[in-house]
Amino acid sequence: MKLPTTPKGWAIHLSRLVTLFHAAHGLDAFPIRVAPLAKEFSRNVYPDAPITLVEGIELSQKFDGMLMPSPRGDGEWGIVYNKAITSPGRINFTLAHELGHYLLHRHLSSSGIQCSNRAMLDWRSALGAIEAEANTFASFLLMPLDDLRSQIRGQAISLDLMRHLSDRYEVSITAAILKWLSITDKRAMIVIGRDGFIDWARSSDPLLKTGVFYRARQEVIPLPDPSLAAQPDLYSDIDADVVHPRGVWPGDEEVREMMIFGSRNEMTISLLLYPNDAPSRRWGNDEDEPREWDTYDQFMARG
Numbered sequence: 485m486k487l488p489t490t491p492k493g494w495a496i497h498l499s500r501l502v503t504l505f506h507a508a509h510g511l512d513a514f515p516i517r518v519a520p521l522a523k524e525f526s527r528n529v530y531p532d533a534p535i536t537l538v539e540g541i542e543l544s545q546k547f548d549g550m551l552m553p554s555p556r557g558d559g560e561w562g563i564v565y566n567k568a569i570t571s572p573g574r575i576n577f578t579l580a581h582e583l584g585h586y587l588l589h590r591h592l593s594s595s596g597i598q599c600s601n602r603a604m605l606d607w608r609s610a611l612g613a614i615e616a617e618a619n620t621f622a623s624f625l626l627m628p629l630d631d632l633r634s635q636i637r638g639q640a641i642s643l644d645l646m647r648h649l650s651d652r653y654e655v656s657i658t659a660a661i662l663k664w665l666s667i668t669d670k671r672a673m674i675v676i677g678r679d680g681f682i683d684w685a686r687s688s689d690p691l692l693k694t695g696v697f698y699r700a701r702q703e704v705i706p707l708p709d710p711s712l713a714a715q716p717d718l719y720s721d722i723d724a725d726v727v728h729p730r731g732v733w734p735g736d737e738e739v740r741e742m743m744i745f746g747s748r749n750e751m752t753i754s755l756l757l758y759p760n761d762a763p764s765r766r767w768g769n770d771e772d773e774p775r776e777w778d779t780y781d782q783f784m785a786r787g
Contacts (some may be wrong), residue, residue: 487529491617494587495624498525515654516626518579522563526586535586537562538579540569549578551585552596561586561596573656577622584621589614627653627663641670641757643723643742657744661755662686671696671758673733677713678751681706694762696735708732712743713752736763 488494502521506513519538526535536554543550543566554560563582565575578599585597592614599615627649635652639645649660661674671691675698676683682705685698698705707714710732712724724743733739733756740757 491584491588491621492624494584495621496628498625499628501525514631514652515576516580518576518583518626522579522583522586526561533559533561533590535563535583536560537564540565540567540575542567548574548599549582550596550598551582551590553594561590571656573650573654573659576654577626577656577659580622580625581618583625584618585614588617588621623659623663626655627660629667632663632667636664641672641755643725643744643755646755658753661753671760671762673697673756673758675707675713675754675756676751677707677716677754680714683751691758694735696758698734707752711754712741713754716745716752 488497498521499516502516503513505511522535522538526533537552537560539562541564543564545566545568547566548569549563549565552562552564554562563579563586565578565582569575569578581599582597585599589597597614599618632649635649636645643657646657646660646664649655649664650657653660655663658674658676665672665674665686665688668688669690670688671694673685673687673691673696675685682698682700685700687697691697710728712726718724725740727738727740729738730736733741735758737759742755742757744753745751746753
């Protein structure tokens with residue numbers, strides 16, 4: 485059988501195998517457990533280069549995880565995450581990311597691949613490109629589109645829905661929101677805030693096409709003063725949900741903001757919903773639109 489060669493192809497291939505196995509044994513379809521999948525699949529398909537180690541180890545703070553060859557030189561591989569990571573969702577996504585490196589990139593480096601913040605930021609580099617591929621693989625493996633669509637069909641958009649997706653797929657709520665943004669027909673945006681500033685943001689395609697987006701990786705942009713995200717101390721223990729008047733967030737429209745404050749990493753997550761009908765006048769233009777989704781945004785799905 486011819487094996488896939490692309491991140492999405494590999495993810496779809498493994499998802500189908502897991503679905504068939506779970507159905508045959510009466511198991512829940514989700515979440516996908518990466519550790520046993522990585523070991524079993526690699527042992528059967530690549531018996532000369534199997535994954536035999538899947539665990540957390542002590543790594544520098546700048547590394548989330550790595551694909552590492554066996555020090556014995558016997559052809560075996562390990563996929564590991566930083567032991568300092570405690571979130572099950574982040575661990576699962578990191579392991580899926582490293583499995584993506586194993587399937588797609590292990591031939592590129594006999595010494596393995598270390599996944600650092602610096603590589604993620606340098607998305608134009610060769611290393612940044614393979615980091616983006618590993619993230620694409622992880623996203624499609626853990627959150628298959630057909631199942632995702634079945635979970636959101638007919639549901640009102642809310643933080644509770646995003647938590648349901650996070651729990652079902654065992655990924656961070658940020659990863660769940662990003663995945664939803666990639667397929668929705670809604671005009672929506674995720675905004676991550678830190679220390680009173682926008683760390684990064686991502687618009688859905690329908691919102692982007694109407695000229696509403698942030699270039700937060702290129703500019704220093706403070707969180708809007710009236711926004712929920714600018715007042716995390718007031719909402720540290722609750723989900724906050726409010727409709728802002730025009731002029732608070734980008735665009736000349738009312739905007740619904742749903743916000744979570746993550747006290748563990750001092751980060752605000754705002755999900756912005758815009759009206760379905762955009763104003764006739766765009767506030768941006770085609771030349772302003774970002775051409776690429778910064779790899780750092782994809783990396784933050786694990787954070």
